[in-house]
Amino acid sequence: MAGLKCGTVTEPGKCEAKVLCTVEAPGHCVLSSLAEVVERILSFLPSKDLLRAACVCRLWRDCVRRKLKARQHLAWISCYGTCVSSDQPSGHSFLQVVKEELEKIYILPDTVLYVNQIETFSGHDRRGPINARRKHELQSTALKLKKLLPPNCQILGLATPGLVVTPMGSGSNRPVEVEDEEAGFALILPKMNGVKIKKFRFYRDSVCKAFDESKLQEAGLKNNPDLRFVLVFGCNTWRDETARFLQEVLNALNEKGVIIAGGQVEYTLSYSPESKVPGSRCVGVVGLAFYGSQIQGASILLEEDAYDERTVDAAMHRLKAANIPEENSVGFMFSCVAKGEEYYKKHNVEADSFRKHFPTVPLLGFFGNGEIGCDRVVSNNFILRECNSKEDNLLHGYTTVMAIIHFGTTK
Known part of the structure; x- marks a missing residue:
């Protein structure tokens, strides 16, 4: 556990010092016993960090499970135009955005619907042919995206001529009809009670x-x-x-x-x-x-x-x-x-x-x-x-x- 410290404790009537970990000493760290404090601190972590924290101990694992279960709001990842990484191959630009944003997301994906504009993969006019190499690239990208998500996550991916996306951050952001630029979005849904x-x-x-x-x-x-x-x-x-x-x-x-x-x-x-x-x-x-x-x-x-x-x-x-x-x-x-x-x-x-x-x-x-x-x-x-x-x-x-x-x- 990161930040764990050790110190010396001298028992009464003895000259020999005994080395104790702080979690063994009297008045040990509250993070090892108070679930309310642990959950409050863990509430600030995105899901991937929560899953790492669950490996610390049984208490943390139980707290993580409760926090993830309580996070039942939907989320989405989107990109279009200039937000696409210029240093990425055309078939992997949206994939790179998804990879980066999944590190920050606060829910555990259970179902993902993602849609990519055809130009993101093909580089051709949307009514033109898509060659075999590009089709292979498209499927390769889909498989890489699948590896970024939990094993049991349901994934449905589509390719279309144009997209409608809402920029990430807030549902109040102005949605944009994207007809002539590279674009992609992923709607991410956790397990929800009653759904x-x-x-x-x-x-x-x-x-x-x-x-x-x-x-x-x-x-x-x-x-x-x-x-x-x-x-x-x-x-x-x-x-x-x-x-x-x-x-x-x-x-x-x-x-x-x-x-x-x-x-x-x-x-x-x-x-x-x-x-x-x-x-x-x-x-x-x-x-x-x-x-x-x-x-x-x-x-x-x-x-x-x-x-x-x-x-x-x-x-x-x-x-x-x-x-x-x-x-x-x-x-x-x-x-x-x-x-x-x-x-x-x-x-x-x-x-x-x-x-x-x-x-x-x-x-x-x-x-x-x-x-x-x-x-x-x-x-x-x-x-x-x-x-x-x-x-x-x-x-x-x-x-x-x-x-x-x-x-x-x-x-």
Whole structure:
């Protein structure tokens, strides 16, 4: 133990001095016995330092466990533009930021959703080809990121044409729509009381074979009263010959008591055990399911009639009307790659509107090849608009899906 000192103690009636460690001497250090003092001091340490401190003794180990269990707030790591290290290869810039920030984080990661802009890895135009060397580099980076996280941590990685990130430090920071710069973010969630998070993945077995809906039941995504919120992403499903698979999954998943939000991405940043091929070549659906009665959520669809700041604000009022608490909440924005500054003739319109209505909630998301979601609220059984009919599809284009999820109070 660092700082442990020894001294001499002379027993009465004897000339011989006995060397005692301070923890053995009368009036020994309070850090060896008073849990309240230990926990107070340990509360200032980030998680990695806490785990090191847990090796000191049984008392410290028990105190560390209690502190980590009490830390139930979400966290995120993000970078874009000039914050990317210039001395790092393009495929490892975001990885370097994550590596540095994980040393400072105060929660123990249990689930991580991370998204990287395609240019971060490829260096090509976002609509251009990605060669085999770059694909290998992408998967290598994903594996290195996995090694930085706890062994049992669930990890879902995606690559998209553009990103929406909130700078680190505070949920009050202005979110930024990043369309032409390198960027990446990682949403980090600890274990939370009353909340269960589960990663899922479904891959197409063949071109003609229909999706087996029983797989949703097995994964707890169908007829489950505890299911509240689903982030769902189509991988390589934006192509005409593969779009039917995503539609089949969404049709089976669609239930009016569940918030469903997401979009279509270029590829996943992991290897699929089922297909034995890199995620960049897989056709399928991946995502995160959130279970728990304390979870509240809402989503809205900004359709093509939202064409300026006024109409975007009007749509955002619907999301605000859900009265979702801002504490320990995160917002998601999934927008069409054709929107953004070129569409509104002004930068950051949708992200700024979200910040106006939710001033302390971090916003994360991406620009993709299609959007998933609709107007829906799950809070005290209040539903703004049902969307489980044929007329109200979950799959869209040239739109934006905004969503917010609340995990419960951290106090």
